[in-house]
Amino acid sequence: MxxxxxxxxxxxxxxxxxxxxxxxxxxxxxxxxxxxxxxxxxxxxxxxxxxxxxxxxxxxxxxxxxxxxxxxxxxxxxxxxxxxxxxxxxxxxxxxxxxxxxxxxxAPQTYSAPEFSRRTIELEDGSVVQLDAGARISARFDGRSRRLSLLRGRALFDVAKDPSRRFVVQAGGTKVLALGTRFVVSRDKDSTSVALIEGRLEVRKARRGTAAASWILGPGEGVPASGGPVEPVDPARIEDWADGRFVFRAIPLDEAAAEMNRYARRAVRVEAGPLSRSPISGAFEAGQEEAFAYAAAEALSLVVVTAPDGALVLKAAGPPAKSE
Incomplete structure (x- = not known):
């Protein structure tokens, strides 16, 4: 590192x-x-x-x-x-x-993770940030506050307790305030979602033309990228990526493929249509996109086709050939 x-x-x-x-x-x-x-x-x-x-x-x-x-x-x-x-x-x-x-x-310190791997950062106050592949943050600490910005990607924050300095994460129009807690913030361009694993969290989201929305989260709750309302989340699933593996429990195939693609050198794509929302379950290692694609194909009776750009495309199997 x-x-x-x-x-x-x-x-x-x-x-x-x-x-x-x-x-x-x-x-x-x-x-x-x-x-x-x-x-x-x-x-x-x-x-x-x-x-x-x-x-x-x-x-x-x-x-x-x-x-x-x-x-x-x-x-x-x-x-x-x-x-x-x-x-x-x-x-x-x-x-x-x-x-x-x-x-x-x-000047704020900037940290980033490589394109296909994670990175763990220990901050000066003892807080630990785990950056997902390709994620980037900046941090600025002083005697009054601890301020971080999630510039892109996903990060898991394990916050050291310090009542005298509030821990604030800004991600676009979303602000997350914590004292001592464990949570995940994920940013994709202008969309940001927040999920709480331990502790207590305040989330504020700016809204165009209306007053900002605010929520207080308890463990196992999150604010989706759409901006609310608060919804239940599976704490184990929202942080499994930090251990280098993904555990899917009946989630849509296209969402599972998007997770795998964070670490994939060969993208996995799903044919458009109802197929993309087919539920998939299983545990897969990050970076093993080919194993994921063929396991999904077997579980859902699909075929894997290699696209000209090298991507693995999951498609519905065609009708069996007629025997002569």
Missing amino acids: KKTVRATTAETQAAEWFVRLSNPAVSFTDIEAFQSWREDTRNRSAFEAVETLWAQSGVLAGDPEIQSALALIPRRKIKRAKSALPWTAALGGGLLAVSAAAWILL
């Missing part, structure tokens, strides 16, 4: 303090609060790291990401207050470099 560098809570707070102190109008209340915060050894080390990053800003100036960040910072003349402490005045003079350094530390 590729190692990902993540900012710790101390580093995030240090960057926030660095930006706040760069303001020449910083209050003495803030300065006293900063000095108290800096008494912690970890906080002091984190702040010194930010100072070092600022000092290296001349080296970083050629970085295209830094240049993009600086382009977004309004350039204004810094007026130093006579009462400002010398070190705060120096910080004000380096506002652009400070902002660039803070941008590096505070």
Whole structure:
């Protein structure tokens, strides 16, 4: 698994303090609060790291990401207050470099899973996110909140309890709020579904032209992509993909094929018509699309035809040939 560098809570707070102190109008209340915060050894080390990053800003100036960040910072003349402490005045003079350094530390971390396999991410607070094949998320943590965005695909969230920082997942127009719980969010373009396995969850969905809808979910409940009402879900089924297998219990054939296709290098397609809604049951390993296709064909008296693009097409068997 590729190692990902993540900012710790101390580093995030240090960057926030660095930006706040760069303001020449910083209050003495803030300065006293900063000095108290800096008494912690970890906080002091984190702040010194930010100072070092600022000092290296001349080296970083050629970085295209830094240049993009600086382009977004309004350039204004810094007026130093006579009462400002010398070190705060120096910080004000380096506002652009400070902002660039803070941008590096505070920018959301992005994680993605490969096209045909899953990935497990452990976040800085101890929460664990399991990304389905091709899924992508971004995460931004600070001292007040834990905010994630599901950019595409499906993810299983196992949230560490932290009452002081709410855990929020945004997926398009759907917002999910939790404290300590286990749930799955699945996003396909503008459609998002949510299913709760353990704990308690609040789901909010934006609606065009009307007020946003909101639901409180208990274990075994979910909000479908259509936006409600709340419906029962099978907790075992909604997370079985995280173990690398699918367990189907009388679900429509086309839905089962869509699940298998998340990991399939050869797509499985189902002939249009009533056949596509035929119920299928069974347990199948992710990535074993050929075994699934032939098992479904045997169970439902179908045939498997290889399409020109290599896809496996499930079709109704034709009438038997007449013997002469």
